[in-house]
Amino acid sequence: MTSPSKVMTTRMNIAIDGPAGAGKSTVARHVARELGYVYIDTGAMYRAVSLHMIRTGIQPDQVEEAVAEMQRLHLELLPGSERQTVLLNKEDVTETIRTPEISQFASLFAQLEPIRIKLVHMQRQMAEQKGIVMDGRDIGTHVLPDAEFKWFLTASVEERARRRYVEYMDKENVTLEQLMHDIEQRDRQDETREISPLRLADDAILLDTSSMSIDEVVNVIVQRAILRKDGEQ
Ligand code: DC
DSSP states (O other): OOOHHHHOOSOOEEEEEOSTTSSHHHHHHHHHHHHTOEEEEHHHHHHHHHHHHHHTTOOTTOHHHHHHHHHHOOEEEEOOSSOOEEEETTEEOTTTTOSHHHHHHHHHHTTOHHHHHHHHHHHHHHHTTSOEEEEESSIIIIIOTTOSEEEEEEOOHHHHHHHHHHHHTTTOOOOHHHHHHHHHHHHHHHHHOSSSOSOOOTTOEEEEOTTOOHHHHHHHHHHHHHHHHTTOO
């Protein structure tokens, strides 16, 4: 492959949105590495907040308590070439937040406006320097509406559940049917919430990854990024 960081002189921000299991995180991480950019997984931020709320016994319908608890919570993302480390009050929770339970709670706590305002503020600060690949649900539509390059990755519910099944197989006692049900429920919650719902930005490129490998998706995005910066499209 061409050496993209040599080709691309002007740094840009790349937004990658889409539903659960569409491959966003893996793709975004690889794209960032290829381009010499920093990868930011915003879903991990909602997950870490949810872990904190669960630990403190706060439910998603306890809005006042959740907002108060947000003041006590210290969240840090440490970008790395292999993965992003998530620190919650100085504790490394990078792996702890990857469970089906946290996935569901994250989708519910993500409906609360004060939580979103705080996390979006952090996300915009991290993107100020440019050279960011950020994945989430509202990056192209709300967090970084001026991102130079926007992608919306999707895949069939069956394929997305299968991918999650492979991811969880070794550590969680969960069935494919259960994961399909969870994903459909999360799609509904993320797409129908009042604040910054998951939707395709007008200027985003839609890519169905159902029958594509991670490498194929990464290649498409990296090559298009290089072309765009070279002014060839
Ligand atoms: O990408 P993920 O599955 O780790 O995200 C977990 C949940 O967090 C997702 O169901 C919705 C929420 N989320 C969000 O509302 N906005 C984002 N930018 C990222 C995630």
